[in-house]
Amino acid sequence: DSGVTQTPKHLITATGQRVTLRCSPRSGDLSVYWYQQSLDQGLQFLIQYYNGEERAKGNILERFSAQQFPDLHSELNLSSLELGDSALYFCASHSAGGSGNGRANVLTFGAGSRLTVL
Amino acid sequence: AQRVTQPEKLLSVFKGAPVELKCNYSYSGSPELFWYVQYSRQRLQLLLRHISRESIKGFTADLNKGETSFHLKKPFAQEEDSAMYYCAPCILTGGGNKLTFGTGTQLKVEL
Numbered sequence: 724d725s726g727v728t729q730t731p732k733h734l735i736t737a738t739g740q741r742v743t744l745r746c747s748p749r750s751g752d753l754s755v756y757w758y759q760q761s762l763d764q765g766l767q768f769l770i771q772y773y774n775g776e777e778r779a780k781g782n783i784l785e786r787f788s789a790q791q792f793p794d795l796h797s798e799l800n801l802s803s804l805e806l807g808d809s810a811l812y813f814c815a816s817h818s819a820g821g822s823g824n825g826r827a828n829v830l831t832f833g834a835g836s837r838l839t840v841l
Numbered sequence: 842a843q844r845v846t847q848p849e850k851l852l853s854v855f856k857g858a859p860v861e862l863k864c865n866y867s868y869s870g871s872p873e874l875f876w877y878v879q880y881s882r883q884r885l886q887l888l889l890r891h892i893s894r895e896s897i898k899g900f901t902a903d904l905n906k907g908e909t910s911f912h913l914k915k916p917f918a919q920e921e922d923s924a925m926y927y928c929a930p931c932i933l934t935g936g937g938n939k940l941t942f943g944t945g946t947q948l949k950v951e952l
Contacts, residue, residue, distance in 0.1 A: 756940070765944040766885075766927060781941075813885065829875070830940055832884040 726750060727833035729814050735839045741802040744836045748795055748816030754778070755797040756817075756830065757789055761810040772797055804840045811835045843868045845930050847943035854918050855951055862913040862946045864902075864928030872930035874911040876902055877942070879925040888913075888926070898922070918950045 726749035736742055748755050757769040759782075768781035772791035783789075786804075791797040801808060815830040844867045854860055866872065876888040889897045891904040891911060902913045911928060928943040 758942075766942045768941055811882070815885075829887055829890065830877075830885075832886065834884045 727814060727816050727831050729812075729833035729836050731836055732834065733837045733839070735841060736804060737841055738804055738806060740804050740840075741800065742804065742838065744799040744801070744812050744814075744838070746797045746799070746814030746816075746833060748797070748814075749818075749831050752816035752818045752831070753795065754817050755791055755795070756815040757783075757797070757799050758813040758815065759810045760813060760835070761807075764810075766813075769799070801838070804838075806840050809838055809840045811837050843930075843941070845928055845941060845943040847926075847928055847946050849946045850944070851947045851949065853949040853951060856920055857917050860913075860915045860918045860922070860948065860950075862926050862928075862948065864911045864913065864943060866909050866911065866928075866930045868909075868930055871906075874902070874904055875929045875931060875940070876900070876911075876913050877927045877929055879927070879945075881924070885927065918948075920950050920952065923948055923950045 728747040730745045734742055746755060753774045755772045759767045759769055769783040770789050771779040775791050786802050789797060789799045813832055813835045815832045817830050846865045848863055874891040877885045878888040879885045888900060889895060889902060900913055900915045902911050904911050913926060925945050925947050927945045929940050931940040
């Protein structure tokens with residue numbers, strides 16, 4: 724177990740629906756990243772949070788949003804779902820820190836949430 | 842623009858053959874570079890990082906700042922090396938790190 728927990732493991736839903744994916748980072752990690760992995764697009768960075776604040780944004784659609792809560796868990800909300808949103812959504816965390824922390828830049832990934840939109 | 846390129850989408854080699862997975866980056870400053878591996882749609886996991894200068898599972902990667910490359914190499918491929926490999930430069934920013942992944946190279950080791 725990597726320490727990063729994602730739920731649900733697999734979700735099947737219909738077009739137009741809204742889903743929420745949840746991520747609990749590894750204990751002590753302040754940063755959470757969300758990635759989308761699809762067969763045709765590879766691994767796409769969506770968004771990063773650090774200690775509750777948005778830090779960086781990637782290729783995240785306007786229909787998607789995320790947040791990180793005071794207990795550091797994060798949720799990715801996907802709305803008005805389309806067939807093309809079917810993908811594996813990964814969450815990763817790390818302990819962002821200054822120099823001297825050898826593992827500060829290493830991401831620990833969760834097992835992913837597989838979303839299937841029918 | 843900051844960019845990481847993995848030119849090969851798929852690399853197929855025979856068992857025992859040498860392997861080189863290419864990675865070129867275009868970043869200002871001095872990024873830290875990583876290779877992550879993903880076996881059979883499992884979670885991504887760190888393979889190695891350039892500052893460690895270590896060999897993991899027989900793989901090594903040398904950072905060439907002149908060529909801005911961080912190619913992953915292994916002298917003798919094994920069947921269990923078949924996986925998706927991602928090169929990932931990381932830029933340290935205030936309060937966090939920005940880690941971007943390349944498009945990945947699927948390594949297939951055949952008998």
